Amino acid sequence: MSATTDISSRGSAAARALxxxxxxxxxAALQAIATELEQNAAAILAANSEDVAAAVASNTAASLVxxxxxxxxxxxxxxxxxxxxxxxxxxVGRVIEDRRLHxxxxxxxxxxxxxxxxxxxESRPNVTVDVAALCIKSGNVALLRGSAAAGRSNAVxxxxxxxxxxxxxxxxxxxxxxxxxxxxxxxLVSDASTADxxxxxxxxxxxxxxxxxxxxxxxAAAGGICHVYLDRDADAEMAVSITMNAKVQRPGVCNAAExxxxxxxxxxxxQPVLSTLRDAGVExxxxxxxxxxxxxxxxxxxxxxxxxxxLDLILAVRVVDDLxxxxxxxxxxxxxxxxxxxxxxxxxxxxxxxxxxSACVYVNASxxxxxxxxxxxxxxxxxxxxxxxxxxxxxxxxxxTTKYVVIGTGQTRG
Amino acid sequence: MSATTDISSRGSAAARALxxxxxxxxxAALQAIATELEQNAAAILAANSEDVAAAVASNTAASLVxxxxxxxxxxxxxxxxxxxxxxxxxxVGRVIEDRRLHxxxxxxxxxxxxxxxxxxxESRPNVTVDVAALCIKSGNVALLRGSAAAGRSNAVxxxxxxxxxxxxxxxxxxxxxxxxxxxxxxxLVSDASTADxxxxxxxxxxxxxxxxxxxxxxxAAAGGICHVYLDRDADAEMAVSITMNAKVQRPGVCNAAExxxxxxxxxxxxQPVLSTLRDAGVExxxxxxxxxxxxxxxxxxxxxxxxxxxLDLILAVRVVDDLxxxxxxxxxxxxxxxxxxxxxxxxxxxxxxxxxxSACVYVNASxxxxxxxxxxxxxxxxxxxxxxxxxxxxxxxxxxTTKYVVIGTGQTRG
Numbered sequence: 001m002s003a004t005t006d007i008s009s010r011g012s013a014a015a016r017a018l019x020x021x022x023x024x025x026x027x028a029a030l031q032a033i034a035t036e037l038e039q040n041a042a043a044i045l046a047a048n049s050e051d052v053a054a055a056v057a058s059n060t061a062a063s064l065v066x067x068x069x070x071x072x073x074x075x076x077x078x079x080x081x082x083x084x085x086x087x088x089x090x091x092v093g094r095v096i097e098d099r100r101l102h103x104x105x106x107x108x109x110x111x112x113x114x115x116x117x118x119x120x121x122e123s124r125p126n127v128t129v130d131v132a133a134l135c136i137k138s139g140n141v142a143l144l145r146g147s148a149a150a151g152r153s154n155a156v157x158x159x160x161x162x163x164x165x166x167x168x169x170x171x172x173x174x175x176x177x178x179x180x181x182x183x184x185x186x187x188l189v190s191d192a193s194t195a196d197x198x199x200x201x202x203x204x205x206x207x208x209x210x211x212x213x214x215x216x217x218x219x220a221a222a223g224g225i226c227h228v229y230l231d232r233d234a235d236a237e238m239a240v241s242i243t244m245n246a247k248v249q250r251p252g253v254c255n256a257a258e259x260x261x262x263x264x265x266x267x268x269x270x271q272p273v274l275s276t277l278r279d280a281g282v283e284x285x286x287x288x289x290x291x292x293x294x295x296x297x298x299x300x301x302x303x304x305x306x307x308x309x310x311l312d313l314i315l316a317v318r319v320v321d322d323l324x325x326x327x328x329x330x331x332x333x334x335x336x337x338x339x340x341x342x343x344x345x346x347x348x349x350x351x352x353x354x355x356x357x358s359a360c361v362y363v364n365a366s367x368x369x370x371x372x373x374x375x376x377x378x379x380x381x382x383x384x385x386x387x388x389x390x391x392x393x394x395x396x397x398x399x400x401t402t403k404y405v406v407i408g409t410g411q412t413r414g
Numbered sequence: 415m416s417a418t419t420d421i422s423s424r425g426s427a428a429a430r431a432l433x434x435x436x437x438x439x440x441x442a443a444l445q446a447i448a449t450e451l452e453q454n455a456a457a458i459l460a461a462n463s464e465d466v467a468a469a470v471a472s473n474t475a476a477s478l479v480x481x482x483x484x485x486x487x488x489x490x491x492x493x494x495x496x497x498x499x500x501x502x503x504x505x506v507g508r509v510i511e512d513r514r515l516h517x518x519x520x521x522x523x524x525x526x527x528x529x530x531x532x533x534x535x536e537s538r539p540n541v542t543v544d545v546a547a548l549c550i551k552s553g554n555v556a557l558l559r560g561s562a563a564a565g566r567s568n569a570v571x572x573x574x575x576x577x578x579x580x581x582x583x584x585x586x587x588x589x590x591x592x593x594x595x596x597x598x599x600x601x602l603v604s605d606a607s608t609a610d611x612x613x614x615x616x617x618x619x620x621x622x623x624x625x626x627x628x629x630x631x632x633x634a635a636a637g638g639i640c641h642v643y644l645d646r647d648a649d650a651e652m653a654v655s656i657t658m659n660a661k662v663q664r665p666g667v668c669n670a671a672e673x674x675x676x677x678x679x680x681x682x683x684x685q686p687v688l689s690t691l692r693d694a695g696v697e698x699x700x701x702x703x704x705x706x707x708x709x710x711x712x713x714x715x716x717x718x719x720x721x722x723x724x725l726d727l728i729l730a731v732r733v734v735d736d737l738x739x740x741x742x743x744x745x746x747x748x749x750x751x752x753x754x755x756x757x758x759x760x761x762x763x764x765x766x767x768x769x770x771x772s773a774c775v776y777v778n779a780s781x782x783x784x785x786x787x788x789x790x791x792x793x794x795x796x797x798x799x800x801x802x803x804x805x806x807x808x809x810x811x812x813x814x815t816t817k818y819v820v821i822g823t824g825q826t827r828g
Contacts, residue, residue, distance in 0.1 A: 361818070404774040404805075407777045413783055
């Protein structure tokens with residue numbers, strides 16, 4: 001039996017066992033896992049310090065070493081996050097529709113687990129536990145393929161999670177750890193029977209690799225080239241605070257703004273907004289009209305800037321003729337993640353929310369709110385800019401599919 | 415500009431124009447299309463008779479020639495189906511969730527069109543009009559790639575649909591007809607910017623081709639190996655009527671039953687059920703226990719029969735030890751389409767609906783009910799056995815995605 005066939009059949013068997021695990025049992029498994037994480041702390045931290053030492057020895061960037069590192073505090077937070085997931089409402093069994101058809105059939109549409117969720121992720125070992133917990137909560141088998149850099153940590157964390165599962169009588173194979181090279185991964189996902197869905201959590205290269213190789217449906221997120229548009233009727237204070245927050249509060253994430261658009265009648269906003277950004281250390285790149293409207297020098301924007309996801313303290317700035325021109329710009333350059341308008345006009349607000357075709361559209365609020373936690377969805381698996389199945393924050397609900405249950409009294413079709 | 419780039423940009427422009435088309439305008443377009451179909455009947459039937467003549471000349475099977483053929487009656491039904499789609503509720507703009515977050519943000523999740531829907535279909539020319547109407551109703555651009563066999567019919571039908579669009583002031587490019595070879599199609603779908611979704615409506619070969627070549631998400635349907643299970647507590651009359659209906663009423667469709675499973679304590683049901691099927695012309699293929707339980711000869715089932723989608727008057731029959739064994743069999747051999755149990759036991763009913771992991775699960779009703787029309791969804795695009803986005807009948811709702819609209823008063827993230 002090949003490794004791929006083995007994973008397919010182990011996962012299927014575990015998925016079947018999980019189908020009969022009720023809410024209480026799945027939540028008990030999560031509580032047991034949290035306890036195991038605490039009891040197994042010494043072994044987890046020992047394995048992690050080996051990964052960290054190897055990363056340091058191979059001159060890994062400090063920021064990546066930090067992402068790789070676990071300590072007592074982070075481990076306690078991880079156990080707590082598992083308990084938080086246990087406390088969320090069960091996404092399984094929710095009845096979405098329930099009606100009686102003309103012929104007396106009772107039709108209901110019920111949320112059920114997707115089945116087997118393959119997640120491919122990069123260095124942070126806490127993802128191993130987060131994803132396992134989200135999958136268990138939603139009744140799914142988790143196939144976890146972490147990075148080699150976190151290999152020792154992930155192995156011990158995987159064993160710890162499995163110990164929690166077994167403690168409540170669930171199969172260890174509810175969480176299957178997958179190792180191997182990038183080529184092995186390509187082979188694994190080329191077989192549609194391996195899993196029911198694959199989620200890349202990592203850079204664009206990983207996402208493109210999976211979109212190219214996978215016969216399993218890929219739930220992918222594109223990067224975020226997010227826009228803030230200051231309308232003719234923008235409030236000056238909000239213009240500053242929202243642009244600042246969207247750009248500066250955490251520039252390295254996908255819901256941070258990359259481009260500022262300003263209505264041609266409101267170039268007066270550019271001086272206060274851009275000087276505040278400059279003082280916060282933001283590199284500004286403006287078009288001609290922008291550079292003419294302020295009393296300090298900034299770099300000239302090139303065409304490439306409108307399509308750049310900086311993920312850094314850099315902002316492209318452009319003056320547009322009107323709201324329609326802003327919509328045209330966004331239509332051409334947005335990745336469909338999050339866009340915001342600052343305006344006091346109800347008409348402009350409606351034109352923007354109707355006209356912008358992105359996962360999340362904001363009026364007088366920062367793009368930074370695009371987040372499962374902020375949206376009140378509890379934990380999230382990521383943020384989808386895809387158009388099928390889920391768009392925006394990927395919460396527990398997106399780890400379910402539906403089943404029609406139809407109860408009759410002998411009906412046949414005429 | 416290559417053909418692919420051209421289709422991508424034309425479709426995008428039309429999708430943008432369609433975003434501002436309200437319910438009334440889209441419905442008016444459908445009414446105009448129905449009128450155009452009636453007024454253009456002579457040209458449509460003339461083009462169709464050329465397709466039919468060419469098909470007959472090349473010795474096409476009579477059943478395929480029939481599917482290809484239009485006449486006055488079928489054309490009138492087609493115009494009526496467009497008016498029926500116009501009368502359905504608008505799937506666009508429906509608010510799925512609406513709540514106020516702790517920080518005062520007003521969040522709503524709204525249904526919006528997917529964008530550009532590429533449908534690849536085989537010989538029936540009426541699909542051109544059906545799919546165009548469903549797309550227009552749901553605010554989507556339709557990219558239509560029909561078969562060469564219906565080329566002349568599809569060309570005139572496409573022009574007729576576009577005349578209706580233009581009559582109400584919508585762009586003709588809301589419905590784009592695509593021609594070319596299978597290789598051209600492969601090239602088209604290898605570019606993710608061509609469309610937002612591709613739906614194959616045809617055989618397994620077409621589906622596999624698209625799953626292999628497409629970088630556009632594929633909304634695919636697997637074939638239906640549907641099961642009827644007669645439980646220990648099955649009503650004898652229902653056992654006969656439901657099995658008969660599921661197998662015989664229309665054997666060539668995906669929701670027809672292909673395998674009958676019978677509880678070992680109820681082999682008494684086999685004589686009445688199987689003799690009725692035999693009298694209706696069904697070829698029966700049974701396992702040993704089945705063949706021993708009846709007073710006439712039937713063929714022996716082989717292992718291949720449990721995985722066969724006959725789409726014909728053939729039925730595989732197996733005696734299983736109990737309900738769990740029936741679930742095991744279904745788990746191994748079902749394509750996840752539709753399965754039915756016949757039982758008077760509430761416990762068995764629950765065990766079956768919980769334990770069967772298929773799109774549609776029936777208790778005391780025929781599998782033949784899996785259908786958008788029967789489910790009260792109006793028209794359907796097909797039936798999905800996929801687990802993402804939509805599972806079961808693909809109605810208008812499945813041609814939409816969602817957008818979060820978030821209204822604030824200056825909120826920024828802390």
